[in-house]
Amino acid sequence: MSDKKFQRFGKYLILDHLVDGGMAKICRARFLGEQANKMVAVKMVQPQFSNDEAFVRMFQDELNITFGMLHPNIMQVYDYGKTNGQLYTAMEYIHGANLKQYLDRLKERKVVFPVEISCYIISQVCLGLHYAHTFTDKLTGKPYNIVHRDISPHNIMLTYDGAVKVIDFGIAKANTNSEATQAGTIKGKLSYLAPEYLDGMELDARYDEFAVGITLWEMLCSRKLFQANNDLAVLKLIQNCKIVPPSQINPSVPKELDAIVMKALSKDRSHRYENLDQLNRALVRFLYSQYPDFNASDLKAFADDLFKAEIGKDREKFVEYGKIDIQPFMEEMKREESKTGRVTKKEVGLQPKTEERKKVREIELDVNATSGALEIDKIDKSGTRKLNKTSLQAAKAGSRNNKINSTGSAVKKMDKTSSRVMSRKDIQSKADAESSSAAQQLIILIIAASCAGFAYFQADVVEGLIGINLKKMIHGDQAGRSVSSEPSNKKHSNPQIVKEADLLQESKGSVILSGVDISMEVYVNGSRTDYVGALKVPYDEKTSIVIKKSGYLPFSTSVKLSKSKGSTVVTIPSLERARVGLLTTSLNYTAGSKLVYEESGQTVERDLPFKDIQIPEGTYQAKVVNPILGTEKRVEFKIEENRKHFLE
Numbered sequence: 209m210s211d212k213k214f215q216r217f218g219k220y221l222i223l224d225h226l227v228d229g230g231m232a233k234i235c236r237a238r239f240l241g242e243q244a245n246k247m248v249a250v251k252m253v254q255p256q257f258s259n260d261e262a263f264v265r266m267f268q269d270e271l272n273i274t275f276g277m278l279h280p281n282i283m284q285v286y287d288y289g290k291t292n293g294q295l296y297t298a299m300e301y302i303h304g305a306n307l308k309q310y311l312d313r314l315k316e317r318k319v320v321f322p323v324e325i326s327c328y329i330i331s332q333v334c335l336g337l338h339y340a341h342t343f344t345d346k347l348t349g350k351p352y353n354i355v356h357r358d359i360s361p362h363n364i365m366l367t368y369d370g371a372v373k374v375i376d377f378g379i380a381k382a383n384t385n386s387e388a389t390q391a392g393t394i395k396g397k398l399s400y401l402a403p404e405y406l407d408g409m410e411l412d413a414r415y416d417e418f419a420v421g422i423t424l425w426e427m428l429c430s431r432k433l434f435q436a437n438n439d440l441a442v443l444k445l446i447q448n449c450k451i452v453p454p455s456q457i458n459p460s461v462p463k464e465l466d467a468i469v470m471k472a473l474s475k476d477r478s479h480r481y482e483n484l485d486q487l488n489r490a491l492v493r494f495l496y497s498q499y500p501d502f503n504a505s506d507l508k509a510f511a512d513d514l515f516k517a518e519i520g521k522d523r524e525k526f527v528e529y530g531k532i533d534i535q536p537f538m539e540e541m542k543r544e545e546s547k548t549g550r551v552t553k554k555e556v557g558l559q560p561k562t563e564e565r566k567k568v569r570e571i572e573l574d575v576n577a578t579s580g581a582l583e584i585d586k587i588d589k590s591g592t593r594k595l596n597k598t599s600l601q602a603a604k605a606g607s608r609n610n611k612i613n614s615t616g617s618a619v620k621k622m623d624k625t626s627s628r629v630m631s632r633k634d635i636q637s638k639a640d641a642e643s644s645s646a647a648q649q650l651i652i653l654i655i656a657a658s659c660a661g662f663a664y665f666q667a668d669v670v671e672g673l674i675g676i677n678l679k680k681m682i683h684g685d686q687a688g689r690s691v692s693s694e695p696s697n698k699k700h701s702n703p704q705i706v707k708e709a710d711l712l713q714e715s716k717g718s719v720i721l722s723g724v725d726i727s728m729e730v731y732v733n734g735s736r737t738d739y740v741g742a743l744k745v746p747y748d749e750k751t752s753i754v755i756k757k758s759g760y761l762p763f764s765t766s767v768k769l770s771k772s773k774g775s776t777v778v779t780i781p782s783l784e785r786a787r788v789g790l791l792t793t794s795l796n797y798t799a800g801s802k803l804v805y806e807e808s809g810q811t812v813e814r815d816l817p818f819k820d821i822q823i824p825e826g827t828y829q830a831k832v833v834n835p836i837l838g839t840e841k842r843v844e845f846k847i848e849e850n851r852k853h854f855l856e
Contacts, residue, residue, distance in 0.1 A: 216240070216537045218291035220250050220298065223529055231257050236301060238529065240538050245530075248286060249302070253295040267295055270378045273354055277343055281336030283365065283375045302375070303522065304367035305515060311361055311427070313514050320430040320458060323465065324499040325510055327491045330424045332372035333364055334488035337420070340374070341413040341484065355381040355411050359419035360400045361426070368519050370508035381411060398442055399434045403449050403475050406837070408794045408801065408816065414477040417484055421472030428454040428461050428469070443837055449475035464494055717769035719743040719753070723780035729756040747771055753778065758822050761786045788822045789847040793855045800837075803855070805830035825849045 215222045220237040227234040232253045239246040257263040274285045287298035307329070314321060340354045356363075358379050365373040402418035405411065422433050434445045451473050453466040468490050474480045481487040495502060512519065720742050724730065730739040731754040737743070745751040747769050755763040760783035767776055793803065793816055801816040805828045814821065816832065825847045832841045845855050 214532065214537075216540060217250065217252065217294075217296070218289070219541055220248065221532070221534060221537050222250065224525075231263070237298075238532070238534065239298075240534060240541055247301045247303075247526075247529075249299045251297045251299065255294055258290065258293055258295045264295065266378070269382070270380070271297070273340075273352065273377045273380050273382050276346070277340065279336055279339040281332050281372055281374060282340065283373045300373075302365045302367055302373055303369070304365055304371075304511065305518070307361035307364040307366060307423070307427075310366060310514065311430070315430060320460075321427040322510070323428065323461060324495060324502050325507055326424060326427040327465070327495045328502065328504070328507060329364070329366065329372055329427070330420060331488045331491040331495065333359075333374055333420060333423075334484040334491065336372070336374040337413075337416050338484040338488065340377075340380075341416070352382045353412075355413060356416050356419075357381055357411070358397065358400075359416050359423065360397050361423055362397070364423070366507070366511060368508070368511045368515060370504055370506075370511065372507075398439055399432060401443075401446055402477070403446055404477055406443065406447050408832070410794055412477075413483055414480050417472055417480050417487060418477070420484065420487070421469060421480075425451070425454055425469055425473065428465070429457040431457070440836055447837065449473075462494075462498060464498070468494060716744040716746055717771075717773075718775040719745055719751070719767055719769070720775065720777045721753075721755075721780060722777055724755065727757055728780075730754075731756065742775075745769060747774075755780055755783070757783055760784060786822075787825045787849040789825055789849055790820045790852045791823050791845065791847060791855060792819045792821070792852065793817045801832060801834045803830055803832055803843075820852070823847045 217235075217237070219240050221240055223236045223238060225233060225235050226249065232251050234249055234251050237248050237250045239248055253263070253267065271285070271288055274282075275288070278284060283302060284300040285297055286300065289296060311321070337356060337359070340356065343352045343354055344350060345352065354377070356374070356377060358376060359374075363374065363376045365375050367373070400419045400422050402411075402415050404415065425433050433451065434442050436442045436445055451470065453461075454469055455461040455463060455466050468487070471490075472480055472487055481490065721730070721739060724739055730737050730743075731752075732743060732745070733752050734754075743753070745767065750766055750768045752766050753764065763780060763783055765778060767778065769776060803814045803816055803818075805812055807824065807828075827846045828844065830843050830845065832843055833839070843855065845853060847853055
């Protein structure tokens with residue numbers, strides 16, 4: 209075997225790939241250190257996500273949960289960091305298959321899981337999850353209050369030696385999470401949600417218990433519990449929660465086990481087992497009362513029979529991997545460390561949660577907000593199901609690439625090299641737009657903010673403010689003609705498009721808003737609009753403009769421009785502070801849920817869940833609607849000034 213086919217990744221020698229996902233890949237690897245014979249699984253985050261702020265937070269959340277846990281029924285995390293710009297974690301290598309693979313293999317043979325082995329596997333899952341549910345910070349004694357939220361056959365690993373491991377705490381809920389669940393998301397696999405999730409209740413350990421009950425039911429019945437033609441139908445099945453005892457499908461299931469399964473699957477969580485330790489005790493009592501000779505080694509024998517071919521191939525691979533001369537790789541690693549120094553976890557920005565993070569405010573200017581019907585996307589590799597129009601991948605790509613988009617929007621981030629961030633306030637025009645001195649100041653500001661590109665590509669916006677041809681000023685007489693003699697795909701490369709765009713531009717005037725800052729929201733004729741320099745409004749039509757700011761009373765006005773008066777300046781007065789309180793809702797409303805109520809004579813719809821939304825004081829008659837499920841629930845809430853309120 210040639211060692212050239214193997215690649216070193218930091219202090220690990222990558223042997224082969226186990227899983228290639230959209231966000232990360234998992235590889236089998238050898239540790240290049242004192243324990244050079246140690247086999248590990250290295251999860252390498254794809255480079256494009258290693259610098260994604262939201263993904264890094266999610267990555268950190270998982271580490272905060274799993275790094276300190278040590279239990280035989282939970283996959284252990286050994287190490288984490290960043291190598292060559294890629295985030296990674298090194299985990300316990302589990303030589304085996306997941307429970308879904310076991311179920312598929314048994315279906316191929318047209319047999320079901322033996323009752324005793326099913327009970328043993330789930331009892332071990334209960335032990336691991338109960339440990340996680342009751343896990344506490346050893347230094348403070350504070351509970352983490354972990355809820356896994358993604359228990360399913362995919363996330364239960366069975367080693368070929370007969371051990372049971374719970375894996376993937378990537379979307380787990382815990383006190384250490386950096387962010388609340390975003391509105392419009394479903395955490396976990398759809399078929400393993402509990403009814404309380406759809407009711408918007410706060411989740412606790414009994415949520416995982418329901419998913420464990422589903423898994424046990426499916427092992428005993430050799431079919432999915434909640435299965436339908438579409439996602440909506442699945443959600444309705446979960447909401448109704450009409451479940452038949454396993455013995456009605458598999459007569460070999462004893463009635464005593466029926467009772468245990470049905471208790472864990474109670475629609476009312478108060479009727480389930482108090483915790484997973486209680487469920488485990490019930491399973492163990494049943495197991496050894498019905499199968500007194502059962503031994504944990506029976507699971508190993510079961511695996512040997514099902515995966516005989518795979519075990520044999522792996523054995524041959526391991527022998528070959530043992531023959532690899534790792535000395536050259538170790539010497540290479542030592543040379544690198546001597547030159548660059550060892551990278552610490554602090555250097556890659558993966559600090560403990562106890563350290564306060566400094567947040568950088570992003571200014572997003574996107575005038576092309578996407579609208580359209582919502583649809584349920586497929587579950588991505590993070591286990592998150594979103595309601596959106598575009599895929600998660602496209603959304604993430606957009607957030608990285610919209611520094612300058614087709615509408616002239618810009619996203620700027622503060623870093624060590626930037627001295628100033630250009631905001632709407634920076635490019636806000638003054639009333640004397642014709643002044644050449646104002647023009648010069650604005651140009652200097654644009655250059656100082658490294659936004660000359662913005663001025664070039666959106667010269668029509670800036671020119672409307674200052675009355676100077678910026679392209680001509682920057683490029684001389686060549687401005688206004690094609691920038692390149694070669695054909696391009698740039699805007700206005702087509703003469704016909706240019707003509708139509710000019711005609712459209714001539715039919716609109718400019719409204720300059722004086723006194724607008726980035727904390728304000730601008731609404732034109734009832735629609736939210738990102739304000740960049742000026743508003744383009746049609747001539748001879750009354751245009752309504754409303755300025756809103758959280759915690760303040762709105763300002764509204766209207767304008768009507770004509771060709772004879774093609775522009776105007778609207779000065780925004782100091783907004784009057786509103787008497788407001790804060791409203792927070794449960795984080796667990798199902799995707800698509802909305803809170804609908806009247807505020808200042810206007811109907812307001814807010815996507816659920818949300819946290820600390822400022823609402824004017826008063827008593828509100830509202831309703832929670834979910835168009836997907838076709839449900840509607842009336843609620844009442846009262847807001848008092850400077851007080852926080854929680855809506856169940």
